[in-house]
Amino acid sequence: MIAEKKKAFNAFAAKKGLRSTRQREVILDIFLSTHEHLSIEELYLKVRASNPGIGQATVYRTLKLFVEAGLARELTLSDGHTRYEHQMAGEHHDHLICLNCNAIIEFEDETIERLQKEIAERHGFKLVTHKMQLCGICPSCRKAAIEKVS
Amino acid sequence: MIAEKKKAFNAFAAKKGLRSTRQREVILDIFLSTHEHLSIEELYLKVRASNPGIGQATVYRTLKLFVEAGLARELTLSDGHTRYEHQMAGEHHDHLICLNCNAIIEFEDETIERLQKEIAERHGFKLVTHKMQLCGICPSCRKAAIEKVS
DNA sequence: TCATTATTGAAAATGATTTTCAAAGTTTCT
DNA sequence: AGAAACTTTGAAAATCATTTTCAATAATGA
Structure with a gap:
């Protein structure tokens, strides 16, 4: 299932002419490895724990890409922290x-x-x-x- | 219906020990006179048009009171502008x-x-x-x- | 009226998100 | 491989809605 989603993202990236970077791979791996509704902050902390070089802006940018690619869905609660959850095509x-x-x-x-x-x-x-x-x-x-x- | 709501707000204000001020009356009148889903910005502009002295902070504060009083409901769209709509008890x-x-x-x-x-x-x-x-x-x-x- | 306490407006602060920009990385073309 | 062309990145600055601060003003109750 994870491999499927990675493939889906790669297909999206190819179609959009996006380049494949270490940052995006790391963020995708970490996003896919969770099953909670993580906020950017939480996701960024997880990313930074294993990859101290990656900046917040990149996490923000990359999650927007995931949404565009159909892998993730934004969830706006009233606590002012946008969360992202997994989204499978059709579901x-x-x-x-x-x-x-x-x-x-x-x-x-x-x-x-x-x-x-x-x-x-x-x-x-x-x-x-x-x-x-x-x-x-x-x-x-x-x-x-x-x-x-x- | 408008008079009813005004009464409801006054009852709420009394119970909470709030003071009655010109600003709150003006904002309540203008809020009740609309039937759209107005953003604070729009509401503030309407208020300022007739009462140039009233500040944004007051509009923000007052609308929160309306919500607390049960007269208004916050509506969060994805455009980043909180809107307020009328809310009648029970409805x-x-x-x-x-x-x-x-x-x-x-x-x-x-x-x-x-x-x-x-x-x-x-x-x-x-x-x-x-x-x-x-x-x-x-x-x-x-x-x-x-x-x-x- | 006086004392007490709430409210106000303006400006500053906050905090999530976005943008900027120069440096670094990727891809393409030869 | 080398070089041009273009993307992406991180850090810091900018944005923008909303909240807070604070001194001045206004409402209330004695």
Whole structure:
């Protein structure tokens, strides 16, 4: 799966006439090796740990490329830190976010997707994408809150 | 409806021990007199047009108060400009956004709301709120695109 | 009115992201 | 391989929305 994505990025790079550099390889490897929703800051720290020479600007630039290439998706939470998550062609998921501890859980729901498409069509829109975040309190924060009270 | 909202804000202000100032009244009047999804910048310009003395910081501060009071809702699009829209207690709507001209259309869908609640419950979350944006191409931009081709 | 406390405007600070620019690296052409 | 042509990079500076600071001003309650 990782090899697939690397190939996808290389294909994208070739089509765009991008050059292949050590920095981009390192950042791609590290990005693909994670399965969390990492912020640029976190990603940059991980990158710097093994490759002290690589600068933030490069990490910013490279992640934008990943998005363009369809490997990554930007996730804008309200904490002011843009996060990046893996994105596979065609696939698609939404998020359940804990307002207390910021835990992020992914989910998919076909019925909602279908309804969204219908709503768009009803308004004459051609649906391209969507963002859906359900915000609430996760099980462990609920439990903690209950314990605090009793 | 406007009078209602003013009353709601005054009640909130009283409960919070906020003082009533000319600035807040002006900003509330102007906010309530619009029905678009205005950015702070736009709102500030409108405010300044009739009341040149009022500063941006005050507009920022006051809109946060409106959100806290439940009169307004923050809408974060990807253009980096926070927008504010009217919010009535209990009511709730989502957005259909044109990726081309940034037009915003509001909609509600009970079925989706119910499904969202179910999804949250299935994961043990207590659902507090949600954000849903359907992004696509609006009817007039679609038409324009077709005309351009032919 | 006076004392207390909140609010304001202007300017400075913040902080994430982007841009600039000279140096270094990659690719292409011969 | 060598050289021209063009990209990419890192560091620092710039940007830009938003927040904070702070001294001055205004609202409130006694």
